[in-house]
Amino acid sequence: MLVSEKNALTIEIEDLTKSFGDQRESLLPILQEIQLKHGHISDFAQQEIARLLDIHPVEVYGVVTFYSFLSTEPKGRLIVRLCQTITCDLAGKEAIANTLEKELQIKFGETTPDKKFTLEYCNCIGMCDQGPAMLINEQVFTKLTPSKVIEILKKFN
Amino acid sequence: MPILNKLVIFDENNIEDSLKKAISSEPQDVVMEIRESGLKGRGGAGFPTGTKWLLARSAHADKKFVVCNADEGEPGTFKDRILLDEYTKLVFEGMVIAGYAIGAQKGFLYLRGEYRYLFDKLTKYLEQMRKENRLGNNILGSNYSFDIEIRLGSGAYVCGEESALIESLEGHRGEARNRPPYPVNTGYLGYPTIVNNVETFAVAHIIVAKGAEWYSKYGTSKSTGTKLLSISGDCKKPGVYEVPFGTTISDILKLVEAENTKAVQVGGASGFCIPKAEFDRTVAFEDVSTGGSVIIFNETRDMLQVLENFMEFFVEESCGQCTPCRIGNVKLLEGLMKIRNNDCSLSYIHELVDLGRSMQIASKCGLGQSSPNPFISIMEHFENEIFSQR
Ligand SMILES: Cc1cc2nc3c(=O)[nH]c(=O)nc-3n(C[C@H](O)[C@H](O)[C@H](O)COP(=O)(O)O)c2cc1C
Ligand code: SF4
Numbered sequence: 001m002l003v004s005e006k007n008a009l010t011i012e013i014e015d016l017t018k019s020f021g022d023q024r025e026s027l028l029p030i031l032q033e034i035q036l037k038h039g040h041i042s043d044f045a046q047q048e049i050a051r052l053l054d055i056h057p058v059e060v061y062g063v064v065t066f067y068s069f070l071s072t073e074p075k076g077r078l079i080v081r082l083c084q085t086i087t088c089d090l091a092g093k094e095a096i097a098n099t100l101e102k103e104l105q106i107k108f109g110e111t112t113p114d115k116k117f118t119l120e121y122c123n124c125i126g127m128c129d130q131g132p133a134m135l136i137n138e139q140v141f142t143k144l145t146p147s148k149v150i151e152i153l154k155k156f157n
Numbered sequence: 158m159p160i161l162n163k164l165v166i167f168d169e170n171n172i173e174d175s176l177k178k179a180i181s182s183e184p185q186d187v188v189m190e191i192r193e194s195g196l197k198g199r200g201g202a203g204f205p206t207g208t209k210w211l212l213a214r215s216a217h218a219d220k221k222f223v224v225c226n227a228d229e230g231e232p233g234t235f236k237d238r239i240l241l242d243e244y245t246k247l248v249f250e251g252m253v254i255a256g257y258a259i260g261a262q263k264g265f266l267y268l269r270g271e272y273r274y275l276f277d278k279l280t281k282y283l284e285q286m287r288k289e290n291r292l293g294n295n296i297l298g299s300n301y302s303f304d305i306e307i308r309l310g311s312g313a314y315v316c317g318e319e320s321a322l323i324e325s326l327e328g329h330r331g332e333a334r335n336r337p338p339y340p341v342n343t344g345y346l347g348y349p350t351i352v353n354n355v356e357t358f359a360v361a362h363i364i365v366a367k368g369a370e371w372y373s374k375y376g377t378s379k380s381t382g383t384k385l386l387s388i389s390g391d392c393k394k395p396g397v398y399e400v401p402f403g404t405t406i407s408d409i410l411k412l413v414e415a416e417n418t419k420a421v422q423v424g425g426a427s428g429f430c431i432p433k434a435e436f437d438r439t440v441a442f443e444d445v446s447t448g449g450s451v452i453i454f455n456e457t458r459d460m461l462q463v464l465e466n467f468m469e470f471f472v473e474e475s476c477g478q479c480t481p482c483r484i485g486n487v488k489l490l491e492g493l494m495k496i497r498n499n500d501c502s503l504s505y506i507h508e509l510v511d512l513g514r515s516m517q518i519a520s521k522c523g524l525g526q527s528s529p530n531p532f533i534s535i536m537e538h539f540e541n542e543i544f545s546q547r
Contacts (some may be wrong), residue, residue: 025346027328032270032309066330066476067311069270085232086426086466087389089450123314123470125271126235128389128452131398138273 008081012037017052022135023131027053027063039115040074068122076111076118078156081135085124091131091142099146117156134135162399162412165383166240166359172247173366176291180299181256188214191361194369195381200221200317200354201424201448202523206361209351210513213259214340216349223256223264224326224345224352228310228317230269231425232470233450236385236397237355241268241275245282249305251358254365256303259351264305267322268311284357298456314474318522319352321476331520332476351448354448356385376402380441386414388457390422390453400440407436409451417456420538425450426467427527430460432538459546460539464531465493471528482525485516489532499547503540510536 011084016033020026034041041049041064050057050068064070082088082097104117111118127133130142141152165171179187192207213221225248229237240248252264266275283305286292294302307328310316316325320334323345344350360382364372373381380402387397392415399411410418421431423440424447430437431445438445454463466492477483492509495501513529520526536543 024328025326028311028325029308032311062330063328066332067313069312084466086422086463086469087233089462089466090390090454090458122312123270123473124230124232124234126229126238126269126387128233128235128387131389135271140274 009042009045012046013045014050015046022053024053024055027055027060028067031060031064035070038074039077040071043072046072046143074115076116078116078136079118079121081122081125082108083123083125083127083131083133084121085128087128088124088131088133092155093132095146096132096134096144096149103150164399164401165363165372166244166247166356166385167399171363171367175362176250176253179257179296179365179405180297180301184258186212187254187365189446190369191231191258191364192369194364194372196357196360196364196372197380197442198354199356199360199384199448201427201446203281203446206353206357207342209353210255210258212339213261213351216342218349219391220263220346220348221256221259221261222250222345222350223259223261223349224319224322224350225252225264225266225355225358226317226319226322226514227266227272227353227355228314228322229269229272229355229439230314230317230474231391231427232467233387233422233425233452235389236447237386238272238275239397240355240359240385241272241279245279247359247362248355249282249286251362251369252292252305253296253303253362254361255353255358256353257301259349261351262303264303265326265345266307266339267310267316267326268307269310269316273495275529276307276309279470283307291376313475314470315522318524321522322352323350330476332478333524335521357447358485368443377439377441377443383450384440384447386440386447386451387449388451388453390451391415391418391455391458392453402441403439405437405439406431407446408442409526410453413453415453415455418453419456419458420454420460422452422454422463422531423447423450424530425452426470427530429522429530430534430538461493461496461543461546464535465490465497467531468493468528471524475524475528476522479519479521481516481519482521482528485512485520485525486528487513489529496543496547503544506536506540 020029036117047057050060085113132144133142170447188210196206197203276427313331315321316331318333321331325331376382383399383401386398392413394413423445471486475482513533
């Protein structure tokens with residue numbers, strides 16, 4: 001990483017500790033902001049957050065790895081999360097999963113080479129009356145059919 | 158989405174200025190009203206809300222907290238989303254009323270990360286409340302001050318468990334704590350804290366408006382009032398419904414126009430599977446207890462697939478802190494895979510049912526204590542069907 005990039009990230013984290021506070025309770029909101037902006041929380045970011053909150057980096061790593069929406073590895077700018085829980089499963093999740101894999105040409109758990117899309121499964125997103133459902137970042141899409149999925153992906157292109 | 162049966166929560170006529178009414182009465186009177194209503198927590202466990210508030214009120218501390226549990230992670234539940242989205246006033250003002258009743262200065266809404274799209278709207282609503290002096294300093298001209306902060310979750314089902322939720326609020330891994338001590342004594346940052354479900358706050362708002370006596374006319378003697386049910390699966394009209402406690406499963410099935418129903422999973426993945434023969438049972442704390450999830454399966458459904466889906470969920474969501482849950486759920490799932498591969502004896506499944514019973518006793522928190530429920534109840538009712546199909 002370039003020195004200037006490092007400084008930029010440090011400044012960003014310093015700003016976050018100013019707005020959220022530098023107590024332990026601020027850890028999750030800070031991590032969520034970094035995740036949102038950078039698509040992951042790098043080793044360097046974890047160390048800087050630990051330094052500024054005055055906790056051990058292992059504490060930060062422990063928290064990042066606990067929550068499924070936080071990651072240590074870079075992800076795509078758009079994270080597609082298909083609900084795999086029972087009602088969506090019964091409503092035809094499998095066909096949607098196949099369509100997503102074929103259209104994006106990646107498997108679940110993978111990121112497209114251009115770092116645009118990451119494809120994942122998630123558990124119940126509370127759209128059970130309108131399944132199958134998925135999230136793309138924070139946007140929710142319901143009553144999916146293979147052709148609807150293709151339309152939706154096109155909008156992001 | 159059909160919202161039928163406008164009884165208590167969904168009847169707009171019941172939305173009154175409860176906040177003003179509460180703040181102009183004594184805090185202990187608010188607590189007493191809630192106690193007399195018989196309101197029990199709507200998040201699943203059904204702890205009497207009035208008692209919880211009374212305990213927190215009597216705890217001595219210079220700070221107290223109110224937490225609204227909007228983690229809504231139980232598979233098949235979505236009624237809290239509707240309340241947050243369309244009945245925001247009931248939820249947030251319910252929190253202020255609770256804060257006043259127990260003597261708290263601050264509240265948190267713990268909103269699951271999956272509902273991030275509601276964040277801006279809810280934040281604006283809080284802004285509006287501050288402008289109208291219904292939140293912030295000296296609420297409605299009284300000397301009571303209270304504020305609410307929204308915190309997001311990050312995709313962990315166990316964070317809906319109240320002590321794990323508090324760990325998460327404090328910036329830790331969402332690992333459940335040993336209880337006691339209970340949050341009403343030792344909660345957020347060690348201060349007395351009440352954690353209540355979204356629906357519980359909404360109902361409290363209405364009880365303050367209409368009175369305990371009016372409210373307890375609905376429901377049964379042990380389960381007063383109504384319950385919001387999130388109904389999904391094989392039916393014509395899925396959605397959120399309000400029914401009085403004591404409603405039978407078969408009446409619910411009629412309501413949503415379900416046909417050829419084989420079984421109903423009540424209470425989500427951690428709930429119980431009710432077979433056709435028991436559809437005369439009722440939704441109530443004393444019979445079939447639920448946080449609100451009702452999932453319907455028709456005759457064509459393979460109960461093994463259903464159960465596998467539930468167990469995969471628990472294997473993923475176990476926090477891994479204690480052995481019965483971390484290993485137990487994996488063993489139960491492996492057993493199901495053995496059945497699928499026609500490589501499993503019935504007596505081994507019976508051993509796994511026993512393992513499930515041990516998990517119910519030995520797990521540290523509600524996740525591991527209830528994750529064997531679907532395994533045990535589906536095997537009890539559908540063992541023969543599952544085995545004869547392979
Ligand atoms: C694994 C697990 C997940 C839970 N998830 C939720 C939830 O999403 N929402 C909720 O209100 N309660 C949930 N609970 C129950 C809470 O621990 C707690 O009992 C509840 O929030 C108390 O509020 P109430 O008394 O108003 O129901 C969960 C419990 C467990 C064991
Ligand atoms: S029961 Fe499961 S979720 Fe609860 S503490 Fe034990 S491992 Fe964690």
